[in-house]
Amino acid sequence: MPVLNEHDYLPTAVASALAQEVDGPIELVLALGPSSDGTTELAHELAANDARIVLVDNPAADIPVGLNLAIHASKHPTIVRVDAHSELTPGYTRRALETLERTGAANVGGVMRAEGTTPFQRAAAAAYNSRIGLGGGAYHGGGTESEAESAYLGVMRREVLEEVGCFDESIRRGEDWELNLRIRSAGYRVMFDPSLSVTYRPRESWPRLARQFVATGRWRGELVRRYGSRNSLRFFAPPALLVTLVVALLVRVLRGAGALTGMLGAIATLAYVPIAAYAGIVALFAAGRRGAGPAERAWILAVVPTMHLAWGAGFLAGVVRGASETVDTSRLSGRNTPLP
Numbered sequence: 001m002p003v004l005n006e007h008d009y010l011p012t013a014v015a016s017a018l019a020q021e022v023d024g025p026i027e028l029v030l031a032l033g034p035s036s037d038g039t040t041e042l043a044h045e046l047a048a049n050d051a052r053i054v055l056v057d058n059p060a061a062d063i064p065v066g067l068n069l070a071i072h073a074s075k076h077p078t079i080v081r082v083d084a085h086s087e088l089t090p091g092y093t094r095r096a097l098e099t100l101e102r103t104g105a106a107n108v109g110g111v112m113r114a115e116g117t118t119p120f121q122r123a124a125a126a127a128y129n130s131r132i133g134l135g136g137g138a139y140h141g142g143g144t145e146s147e148a149e150s151a152y153l154g155v156m157r158r159e160v161l162e163e164v165g166c167f168d169e170s171i172r173r174g175e176d177w178e179l180n181l182r183i184r185s186a187g188y189r190v191m192f193d194p195s196l197s198v199t200y201r202p203r204e205s206w207p208r209l210a211r212q213f214v215a216t217g218r219w220r221g222e223l224v225r226r227y228g229s230r231n232s233l234r235f236f237a238p239p240a241l242l243v244t245l246v247v248a249l250l251v252r253v254l255r256g257a258g259a260l261t262g263m264l265g266a267i268a269t270l271a272y273v274p275i276a277a278y279a280g281i282v283a284l285f286a287a288g289r290r291g292a293g294p295a296e297r298a299w300i301l302a303v304v305p306t307m308h309l310a311w312g313a314g315f316l317a318g319v320v321r322g323a324s325e326t327v328d329t330s331r332l333s334g335r336n337t338p339l340p
Helices: 010-018 039-049 063-073 092-103 119-128 158-164 175-185 206-230 233-256 262-287 294-321
Strands: 028-032 053-057 078-080 086-088 107-114 155-157 190-200
Touching: 010 028, 010 039, 010 086, 028 039, 028 063, 039 053, 053 063, 063 175, 078 092, 078 158, 092 107, 092 155, 092 190, 107 119, 119 294, 155 158, 158 175, 175 190, 175 206, 206 233, 206 294, 233 262, 233 294, 262 294
Parallel strands: 028 053, 107 190
Antiparallel strands: 078 155, 086 190, 107 155
16 A cells, blocks of 8 residues: 555555455555655554554655555565555455456456545546546446456456566556556456445545646656557547647637638637537536535536546646656645655
8 A cells, every 4th residue: 555645544544454354364565655744653553553564665655666665565475456545345355356266367456436525525526436537447437347458456466466577666657557558468367346346535625636637647648658559549538628628719719809700710610519518518417416415516517627628638748748757746735746
């Protein structure tokens, strides 16, 4: 479990991991980044009260670095990746081990069930859980058991991880997708099991969510630079939306200035159609959210475009300039400035 500024979430995440019942011993290795909210002190308190918790320092704070440090510090043949912002459901690990054994897969993942406590966080969770929000990846919406491109978090065979070289420490976001690409390229299977469920807590504020998605999009752009067409077409939808929006705004400005008239102007107005359709879909999604209050519905109208446009902007920047220096600052406290 890589950990950075997770004081409010860490106890529940740790408890859900240690509560997993399996036929054999377990340990929980926390890779501690340089937190500034008391997380490190809390982690030491938790470790002092449970010998199954192992602590390693992750001064770089990068997730793949922390994951590799934790893997190398662990000693069991199966690696269960967990997140300090998530909670494993009861029976998760036992079921995943059964699926590994039954399918012969190298990695098994399940469904990310996003949940929130505030209207904003519930709106973000609704977007996470919908095809409208994150594009229909199996682990966001469910489905049937099948081979998969990647896995959310993942329960992995150590021998395969060591064979393919563990996580690529040069990739700060999308490291799981890239690892699973290497696992599949080595001839192993990655499986999606919809009976596996992990509760995920989205970012708590609009600015943090936007920063998260800019960073994630930028790293996807970097992965496109590295792996080209091996990236799914769905990753290109947010940048396409952003480009379409820019074109529509440009058409509006040119028409207002009288630079687009007649037949050319009429044709140019077709740029408004996909934007109007998108706005309508988002509005219908917000209106159709069962059990949502007015505040949550209003936040959905802001959250969904924020996720798409922030991700799209990051993606285009990543394709053009790469992402080697891009840090996700949405977990940092205070002014959320990047780590050196």
